[in-house]
Each structure stands twice: as structure tokens, then as C-alpha cells.
Amino acid sequence: MKMRFLAHFVALILFPCWFVSVRAEEIKSPQPCDFKALFNFGDSNSDTGCMASAFYPEILPYGETFFHEPVGRASDGRLIIDFIAQHLGFPFLSAYIDSIGTSYRHGANFAAGSSTIMRQNRTVFQGGTPFTFEIQVAQFNQFKNRTAKFFNQEKENSFTKDIPRPEDYAKAIYTFDIGQNDIAAVISQSGMEYSHAVISEIVDNFTSQVQYLHELGARTFWIHNTGPIGCLPVAMPVHNAKNQSLVAGYLDLNGCVNYQNDMAREFNKKLKNTVVKLRSHYPDASLIYVDMFSAKYELISNANKEGFVDPSKICCGYHENGHHVYCSNRAIINGKEIVPGSCDDPSKYISWDGVHYTEAANYWIANRIVNGSFSDPPLSIAQSCHA
Structure with missing residues (x-):
């Protein structure tokens, strides 16, 4: 035993570079995943056109920075999900219900503005959208089943070039950014004694849908917690x-x-706990928990240092003395018509309309999360299938 220890010690002294190279080889990061598609579920933070297709489309100045026209996104330009798609080498995701000029060859987006995890038929979840997380997952199931029928034929037809192959679903990455509207609903009922129980119920409902997606063949899950x-x-x-x-x-x-941030933190803590539990239940799956709260809060805390104006400032909209006229809307306040436009330079603002982020802020945040800096385990999104 002593001789072996001595030999090891001598080797470290005489051949240190050899040992360093072996250690570097041992801890080499995994190869990037060969994702075939991207499927997203969420609310307005990642909606790329669902609500605009289903109801009233947005108008300028939404979309003015990058697209130079409204494109169904609650921002002046691209969203975090757009930057994620670009990082993975995919085109921008088409909204599932957008029927004009769409291609789903590399995935689809089921996110819809105002969406919640919980069903919205209870007192605390009034308003919003019919496209809850449960409905989005049901839409995905329908999408998967219907596209599979085209590949059960003897040969491909012209339509199949715009839809995923049946084998792509197991090799896809599934991203999630939902829960903010649920927490907002809990906050609006801040006097509720049962808010802790409601947050637990929200997380339980999220868990059920993730489990169902696993049954449908999903294996790589990239799960954002809710922001501040x-x-x-x-x-x-x-x-x-x-x-x-x-x-x-x-x-x-x-x-x-x-x-309000404490409510979000409670949700995030319970969400992370359930992600950890799901890993033990599904050893064949990869579940990445992404701390969006910390990423966004870091930007807000260092706004001036990062080249942004005060994070409380809003680029588009009128918000003074409790009067709120949201971007692209108009109202009469104290006998005066208010038609708020956008700021001169949205790239200097974190907040686009008081609720959603500008393209510049989304770009900043996306760059911080795709490399795994805010992930548990700390894997980049391109390597997230290895967790």
C-alpha cells in the first residue's frame, strides 16, 4: 500500500502534465445532442402567434424592432424561445394554430398568452385564455397522432416535408415557460389563507402534464421556473x-x-423539488430545471451596468398615478386622450410594456441560460439530453 502511494506521488511530481491531461479527458463535457425538433409550452412570454391567430392580432409598435411588423409576440422583437430556437439551429417556431404559411418540420409552439397551469374554471383563476397547459398538452397529443398518420402511408407526400417524422418526437427537446399567470392570480387574492395550498396544487398540475408528455414519448425537458x-x-x-x-x-x-417575489420563490422551490422527484421516477428522461428568476433578477439588479435604463421604466404604454394604458391601446384620462407610443430606443429598456421584456432584455437573458449557467444540472441546452 505504501509503495503504491509512493509511486503515485513520484509520478505526480515527475509527470504532472500527463496527469492533468488525463483528468481533462475524464471530465470532458458531453457532446451536443442531435435534437430533431423543439416543442414549446407556455404563456405570453413564449407565445409566437397563438393568441394573435385565435383572437385579435396585435398592432404596431409590437414587433417593430426585429420583424418591423406585429408577428404575434408580446415584445418589440424576438422572445427568449426565438433565441433558444436559433441557438439550437432551428427556425422560429410556428404557433400550433397558425394556419398561414407555417412549417412544423422542426417542431411547434403551443404557448398562448395569459395561459395558466391550472384550469381557469375556479374563482381564483378568472379571465385569461382557454389554452391552459392541459389544453396545450392535449393539442400536442393531437398534433403527434395526426402527423403520424401521414407517415403510415406507403410513401411520403408533399405535406410531410413540413411536419416532424414519427421518430423525431423522442429525439426532440421540450421547453416550458408557464406559471407566471397562476402566481399573479394567487397574488391578486393575497388575503387567502390557503395560498400555500394553491401553489402546491399548481405544481401538482404541472407535474401531471409532464408525466403525460413522458407517456407520449418526450424524453428531454427544459423547464423554466417563473420570474420575479x-x-x-x-x-x-x-x-x-x-x-x-x-x-x-x-x-x-x-x-x-x-x-410578490416571495410567492414566485415558493412556487419555484416546489417546482424544483418536483423536478428532482421526476428524475428518480424517469431514469430514461432528462429533466433540466432553469432558474429564470435568478437570471432575470440579475439583469434587473445590474441594469445600468449592462447598458439599460432604470428597470422600472417602461418603453411602450402610459402608467402614471395608477392609470394604466397598455401599449397600442388608447384611453381618456382626466378628459385627455392618451395614445401611448413606444420609446425612442427599446434596446435600452428591460421592460417593453410593463409586463413583458424587450428583445434586448430577452437576448441578454437567453445568452445567460443557454450555456447552463442557471441550470440544474449545469448543462447547456445543447447538451441537455445527457442529464
Whole structure:
């Protein structure tokens, strides 16, 4: 035993470079995954046209920065999901219900603005959209089954060039960015004694749908937690009634509402716990938990350093003294017509319309998450099938 230890010690002294090269070889990161498609589920943070196709389309100045026209995105340009698709080498995802000029060869987007994880037929979840997470998963199942029929024929036809192959679903990456509207609903009922139970129920419902997607063949899951909802400018007192007295601790150092962010943190903690449990249940799957809260909060905390204006400022819309006229809308306030336009330079703003982020902010955040810096386990999205 002593002789072996001595030999090892001598080798370390005489041949240190050899040992370093062996160690580097041992910890070499895994190869990028060969994803065949990308399927996304979420709310307005990743909706690329569902609500615009289903209801009223957006109007300018939405989309003005990159697309130079409204394209169904709640931003002046690209969303985080757009940058994720580009990073993986895919085209922008078409909304599932968008029937004009769409291609689903490399995946589809089921996200819809105002969507929630919970069904919206209970008091706390009034309003919103019919496209809940459960409905989005049902749409995916229908999409998968219907596209498979075209490949059960003897030969491909002209339509099959625009849809995924049956084998692509197991080799796809499934991304999720949903839950913010559920937390907003809980916050709006802040006096509820059962808010903790509701948050647990929200996470349980999310878990059920992920399990169902696994049954349908999904194997790589990229799951975003919810962002700092208390840092959305429309939630900040600066855009609401003036001179309101705030108790100590109501706001943090960035002007964000503490109790609202605490709700988001509770949801995120329970979400991470359930992701860990799912890993033990599904050893054949890869489940990546992405800390979007921390990524977004880092940007908000370092706004000036990163070249942005004060994070409470809103590029498009009118938000003063508790009056909120959202981007592209108009209203009469104190006898005066308000028709708010966008700011001169959206690239300097974090918040586009008080709720959603600008393309510049989305780009900043996307660059921080795709490399695995905010992921558990810390894998880049291109390597996320190896967890």
C-alpha cells in the first residue's frame, strides 16, 4: 500500500502534465445532442402567434424592432424561445394554430398568452385564455397522432416535408415557460389563507402534464421556473398611486415588491423539488430545471451596468398615478386622450410594456441560460439530453 502511494506521488511530481491531461479527458463535457425538433409550452412570454391567430392580432409598435411588423409576440422583437430556437439551429417556431404559411418540420409552439397551469374554471383563476397547459398538452397529443398518420402511408407526400417524422418526437427537446399567470392570480387574492395550498396544487398540475408528455414519448425537458413577478414595472408603486405609505420591507433594493417575489420563490422551490422527484421516477428522461428568476433578477439588479435604463421604466404604454394604458391601446384620462407610443430606443429598456421584456432584455437573458449557467444540472441546452 505504501509503495503504491509512493509511486503515485513520484509520478505526480515527475509527470504532472500527463496527469492533468488525463483528468481533462475524464471530465470532458458531453457532446451536443442531435435534437430533431423543439416543442414549446407556455404563456405570453413564449407565445409566437397563438393568441394573435385565435383572437385579435396585435398592432404596431409590437414587433417593430426585429420583424418591423406585429408577428404575434408580446415584445418589440424576438422572445427568449426565438433565441433558444436559433441557438439550437432551428427556425422560429410556428404557433400550433397558425394556419398561414407555417412549417412544423422542426417542431411547434403551443404557448398562448395569459395561459395558466391550472384550469381557469375556479374563482381564483378568472379571465385569461382557454389554452391552459392541459389544453396545450392535449393539442400536442393531437398534433403527434395526426402527423403520424401521414407517415403510415406507403410513401411520403408533399405535406410531410413540413411536419416532424414519427421518430423525431423522442429525439426532440421540450421547453416550458408557464406559471407566471397562476402566481399573479394567487397574488391578486393575497388575503387567502390557503395560498400555500394553491401553489402546491399548481405544481401538482404541472407535474401531471409532464408525466403525460413522458407517456407520449418526450424524453428531454427544459423547464423554466417563473420570474420575479414583483419586479414587473406595473406592479411597482412608482407607477401606481403617488405618496402611498409603504411599510418597511415592502420593497427590495431594486424597488421590487417583496411579497410578490416571495410567492414566485415558493412556487419555484416546489417546482424544483418536483423536478428532482421526476428524475428518480424517469431514469430514461432528462429533466433540466432553469432558474429564470435568478437570471432575470440579475439583469434587473445590474441594469445600468449592462447598458439599460432604470428597470422600472417602461418603453411602450402610459402608467402614471395608477392609470394604466397598455401599449397600442388608447384611453381618456382626466378628459385627455392618451395614445401611448413606444420609446425612442427599446434596446435600452428591460421592460417593453410593463409586463413583458424587450428583445434586448430577452437576448441578454437567453445568452445567460443557454450555456447552463442557471441550470440544474449545469448543462447547456445543447447538451441537455445527457442529464
